[in-house]
Amino acid sequence: MDFKFDIEGGNFSKAGSASSDVKKVLKKLNVDPKLIKRIVVSIYEAEVNVVAHAYEGEMNVSIFPEKIVVRIVDKGPGIPDIDLAMQKGYSTASPAVREMGFGAGMGLPNIKKNTNELNIKSEVGVGTEVELINYLN
Amino acid sequence: MVKVSQILDELNAKLVCGNTDLNQDINFGFASDLMSDVLTIDSDNLLLVTGLNNLQTIRTSEMSDIPYILFVRDKKASEEMKSLAEESGITLIECGYSMFRACSILCKMGLEPVY
Numbered sequence A: 001m002d003f004k005f006d007i008e009g010g011n012f013s014k015a016g017s018a019s020s021d022v023k024k025v026l027k028k029l030n031v032d033p034k035l036i037k038r039i040v041v042s043i044y045e046a047e048v049n050v051v052a053h054a055y056e057g058e059m060n061v062s063i064f065p066e067k068i069v070v071r072i073v074d075k076g077p078g079i080p081d082i083d084l085a086m087q088k089g090y091s092t093a094s095p096a097v098r099e100m101g102f103g104a105g106m107g108l109p110n111i112k113k114n115t116n117e118l119n120i121k122s123e124v125g126v127g128t129e130v131e132l133i134n135y136l137n
Numbered sequence B: 001m002v003k004v005s006q007i008l009d010e011l012n013a014k015l016v017c018g019n020t021d022l023n024q025d026i027n028f029g030f031a032s033d034l035m036s037d038v039l040t041i042d043s044d045n046l047l048l049v050t051g052l053n054n055l056q057t058i059r060t061s062e063m064s065d066i067p068y069i070l071f072v073r074d075k076k077a078s079e080e081m082k083s084l085a086e087e088s089g090i091t092l093i094e095c096g097y098s099m100f101r102a103c104s105i106l107c108k109m110g111l112e113p114v115y
């Protein structure tokens, strides 16, 4: 099963709507609520990162019998040093983003904590691709 | 554990959204204006105490399965926030007390901390 959602950079009033839709789908499929929470918290962090740090993006969700794969791809400034970005507390968020309650540098570490596999690819000046894999069971 | 009705009484607070059974017990409390911090919480049945009143407060609670939000310092939930909260079954409470005062009362009442 495949789903695709658009993400608008900079638009905080819509941030989270893609993750919210995914949550509804997972609930309908009777996925374990604890696992749903781990998945939607991580994809929401990744969605907010696109809104906060990039220009536009999309979320692609593929649901298999044994795993859920979510790929969030954006056009944006990219991440020059991914190891640095993964560190707790590292953030380049703007004051506007901080005002919305984000920009503590906790998102990527939290995604790592909540997913079985996290793959990040990024090209400076082009964009970023974040892939999250969670196994069902 | 603290009942919703006790919170309304002791904090002089008002329930502004949610078809909530006032007899319901809440186990945990967490106070923050930082949504990325809220997203790290694993506890169930939690009251989020916050001064951040925007849509992301509701979205964050929706993703984290947080059933109760208390806005302090007279921060008001907008209509948009209320309808999103309603959709996700989240109860919204408003009070005039500061974050510090609200938390110290809630702590004395028996709401448990997370970390």
Ligand SMILES: Nc1ncnc2c1ncn2[C@@H]1O[C@H](COP(=O)(O)OP(=O)(O)OP(=O)(O)O)[C@@H](O)[C@H]1O
Residues within 6 Å of the ligand: A045, A049, A050, A052, A053, A054, A074, A076, A077, A078, A079, A085, A086, A090, A091, A092, A093, A101, A102, A103, A104, A105, A106, A107, A108, A109, A128, B036, B037
């Ligand atoms: N999609 C992205 N495009 C460009 N830069 C990104 C993207 N995602 C993350 N980053 C960079 O990595 C840093 C760390 O990201 P992380 O999600 O951990 O923290 P944050 O978004 O700054 O704050 P928080 O997630 O706590 O709200 C960001 O500040 C930003 O510099």
Ligand SMILES: [Mg+2]
Residues within 6 Å of the ligand: A045, A048, A049, A102, A103, A106, A107, A108
């Ligand atoms: Mg982030």
